[in-house]
Amino acid sequence: MDSNKKSQKQAKIIVGVILGVWGFITFIPFLWMIASSFKTNAEISQIVPSLFPKHPTLDNFKELFFKLNFSVYLKNTLVITAFSFVGLFLNAMAGYGFAKYNFKGKEKIFLLVLATMMIPGQVTMIPVYLLLNMVGLTNTLTGIVLPGLVGAFGIFLFRQFMSTISNEIIEAARLDGASEWYIFTRIILPISRPVLAVQGILTFIGGWNSFIWPLIIANDEKFYTLSVGLQLLQGQHGTNYALQMSGATFMVVPIIIIFLCLQKYILDGFNVSGLK
Template structure:
């Protein structure tokens, strides 16, 4: 059943209010009206930037050094001490990476694993998180506690029983062994539950008064408001599935099913002295994560603020 006028009006008023507040030249802060000039002045660099800028450079330095090493001549990389800035740009490392390895296949496998993992996390974790946040059923608190308790179990204790289970299901030595562990997670359910608890229940009550069922309320009212949380969940899932090495190293022995991290680990074992190729592989593995986070950082910060997961 479609959501009627009063529910749409609630959402329209909320959206219009936020847009009007963003366009307004004055904003309320601490009970005082702040003019447009004061807001522009507040956006100027503060004393915190004197601390944050050097810290940012410090965190960026390893990636810059890795990239410079990937375009450095091989002779300079084996010299001691190796120069930070190469004397000339040499893309031989990238050429050797794409000609001497199956980097494109590893990249494709990793993209498949990460895409399936992100999609399943967004669906399953949002459904489970909404159920624990809003639905009233017996054993809800106990069930949530049991799910969170699984986070405290060391991963090493689960390796052998998980491998036996996957072996009985016929999933080892295939791409399915890397996909199944990332279909859902306890942290994803907890993150979505915390975000749904921060939303006012009046929005759902308004939709139900208009005749919408629980599924329509969830898909048409709650999910559009949960975009920051879903983006944050996608970031965490991408980081975990993209950088996963230990489990694929145990469960996958077929080189056609290697993920990017597993392929680079084996590639490094056979070419220890070809540092330009290794650095080029690390750049290829790291760059997509950085680009994805730069596009999604606004939603990430917003979710950490609303869901109570701030450090």
């Protein structure tokens, strides 16, 4: 028995060491990118480059925000991300409706919602563009935000989780005189925190990294996002690697920070969703 425990402990140590080494190797490109964002272009272009900057500088970031349009790109990205969380709330409402309300054709409508998950987003871009163009929403932030407010995957995830919530809790609240809005916002949403954490990080990543749709719908540079701006930066300053590293760092670091802060809730949410 002791030998089995000892062998299991040794196996865990070996697996831990392997994962640690592999994780460090995976992180090296990010470390190189972040360190290079504080270097000059001449230092990056050295024949024998160093990992860390010898003379750290913020000139690259200053150029991004004061000479280029990254402040505009950041504002647009924050607006799109903020409205994506409005869409998260709408997904939760739809999932709750499919989970706890009975209405004619509910199952058929839900199957239609699921069927949209099988259609690649690239297929619907042209029809959606034509519809927005008919109502005059092309080249606007509204046109960028509107198509992504509600998604089938979010509705499905909320519906699956909220189906596990006891109906007795909802009925007891109704007997106490609680309104449907009160039940949803004060009872259902707090219970759904795990799935909200999962969808929240996915929503943030989707809004922060939005690239294809803003590039298609917006003709004016004042409506571009950070991802589109980074692509423009690579085209306009292809030889300035320090500037490109600064733009990439500004794109990646917020996502890493948010994931590190919320990873416990994210993993718990996936575990709860799987167990349910």
